[in-house]
Amino acid sequence: MDFAFTPAHERFRAELQEFCRKEVTADLFNEMKEAGEEHHPGFYRKLAERGWIGLQWPREYGGRALDNLHTTIFFEEMEYAFAPVGRYRGSVVFVGQSILAFGNEEQKRYFLPRIARGELTCCWLLSEPNAGSDAAALQLRAGEEGDDYILNGQKIFTSGAHASDYGMVAARTDPGAPTKYAGISLFLVPMNSPGLTIRPLWTIGGWRVNQEFFDSVRVPRTAMLGEKNTGWQNITRYTLNFERAAIAKTGTLLRLSDELTEYLKTARYAAGDRMRHQLAALRAEIIACRWLGYKVAWLYDQGLTPTNESSMIKALTVDLLYRLADLGSDILGYAGLLRGPEAPLEGHVEFLLRSIWFHLVGGGTPDIQRNIIAQRGLGLPRE
Numbered sequence: 001m002d003f004a005f006t007p008a009h010e011r012f013r014a015e016l017q018e019f020c021r022k023e024v025t026a027d028l029f030n031e032m033k034e035a036g037e038e039h040h041p042g043f044y045r046k047l048a049e050r051g052w053i054g055l056q057w058p059r060e061y062g063g064r065a066l067d068n069l070h071t072t073i074f075f076e077e078m079e080y081a082f083a084p085v086g087r088y089r090g091s092v093v094f095v096g097q098s099i100l101a102f103g104n105e106e107q108k109r110y111f112l113p114r115i116a117r118g119e120l121t122c123c124w125l126l127s128e129p130n131a132g133s134d135a136a137a138l139q140l141r142a143g144e145e146g147d148d149y150i151l152n153g154q155k156i157f158t159s160g161a162h163a164s165d166y167g168m169v170a171a172r173t174d175p176g177a178p179t180k181y182a183g184i185s186l187f188l189v190p191m192n193s194p195g196l197t198i199r200p201l202w203t204i205g206g207w208r209v210n211q212e213f214f215d216s217v218r219v220p221r222t223a224m225l226g227e228k229n230t231g232w233q234n235i236t237r238y239t240l241n242f243e244r245a246a247i248a249k250t251g252t253l254l255r256l257s258d259e260l261t262e263y264l265k266t267a268r269y270a271a272g273d274r275m276r277h278q279l280a281a282l283r284a285e286i287i288a289c290r291w292l293g294y295k296v297a298w299l300y301d302q303g304l305t306p307t308n309e310s311s312m313i314k315a316l317t318v319d320l321l322y323r324l325a326d327l328g329s330d331i332l333g334y335a336g337l338l339r340g341p342e343a344p345l346e347g348h349v350e351f352l353l354r355s356i357w358f359h360l361v362g363g364g365t366p367d368i369q370r371n372i373i374a375q376r377g378l379g380l381p382r383e
């Protein structure tokens with residue numbers, strides 16, 4: 001067991017920090033916050049120019065052939081800086097990674113280099129109005145017609161659908177399958193397809209998600225990702241694991257706990273033991289969580305699938321974000337609820353208090369993560 005980073009990891013982290021100091025300005029943060037967007041095309045282009053999109057992909061597909069720890073370090077530093085990386089996650093972690101694992105050669109050669117160059121962005125359309133936590137209950141139908149499939153139905157809560165060129169759509173291709181898990185296939189669908197309507201939904205944090213209506217959307221047979229009717233067992237479970245680890249906000253936790261610590265050092269009142277102890281206890285949990293994230297990256301590099309650990313890290317980071325934002329508003333008092341130029345800590349506490357609900361649900365609620373840990377990790381029977 002080796003707990004040290006390599007010189008290459010250290011260099012990469014330093015490079016990211018320097019980049020973020022220069023590029024993630026207060027204006028960029030405010031622009032993204034006001035627009036409710038986790039994506040900024042100009043910033044995304046700069047990530048592509050640096051060769052940071054698709055770090056872990058093979059070189060032949062436009063990647064850098066680096067280990068997964070590089071990707072974990074990337075997210076940690078981007079989150080620490082409050083950089084907009086929502087479409088990065090959608091394009092690289094959700095869709096690109098699934099194409100790499102399950103796509104045919106033609107799909108890999110078409111999509112991956114374009115994603116890596118920042119020319120093509122993607123989103124993931126799994127949830128439906130009656131299939132959220134129970135996503136396998138999805139009803140969007142893909143029926144065969146000659147060499148094409150025709151998609152009819154609805155998706156909901158899609159992050160970044162309006163800022164994506166392609167969507168990875170989960171659809172039912174065999175409604176007569178013996179279980180809800182069988183008979184699902186995935187399709188790579190242009191988001192400007194005729195018959196596909198995207199409408200915004202605004203969340204409590206000000207962030208935009210979307211609902212999509214598929215009215216006889218036609219895609220060729222070649223748009224199918226992986227094998228017909230095996231999309232749930234093979235691809236969706238794999239993608240969900242990747243998603244859960246990648247949306248863990250360890251960098252945000254580190255940043256806010258650093259900021260609150262500095263604030264307490266200079267606060268005009270002496271922080272009582274309660275606040276100091278709460279901050280210290282949270283810091284210990286945040287560091288433990290950070291190491292769990294590194295372990296997940298390492299497990300992927302060993303060719304293993306960390307289902308249990310991915311759910312642990314998702315459940316843990318959400319809980320920590322909630323408690324840290326709560327402690328932040330306690331430490332700052334009413335000032336913690338301010339936004340704009342007068343807000344202390346650049347308004348980060350107010351921002352987190354509003355956006356915590358966004359992080360809570362995406363990738364599956366804490367209840368669902370705990371179900372997975374109970375079943376897969378502890379071997380307990382379903383309730």
Ligand SMILES: Cc1cc2nc3c(=O)[nH]c(=O)nc-3n(C[C@H](O)[C@H](O)[C@H](O)COP(=O)(O)OP(=O)(O)OC[C@H]3O[C@@H](n4cnc5c(N)ncnc54)[C@H](O)[C@@H]3O)c2cc1C
Nearest residue numbers: 124125126127132133157158159358361362363364365367
């Ligand atoms: C900001 C945001 C971004 C999102 N982005 C995407 C995206 O890009 N793509 C996508 O496909 N989806 C996305 N989603 C959808 C998200 O994955 C679902 O909202 C989530 O899985 C919960 O589904 P639901 O909202 O239908 O809640 P429900 O499934 O109706 O759950 C309601 C409540 O019941 C609890 N519950 C449900 N089932 C169980 C159970 N078996 N055991 C214990 N408790 C249970 C839940 O924990 C929750 O508290 C996003 C959601 C949000 C809010």
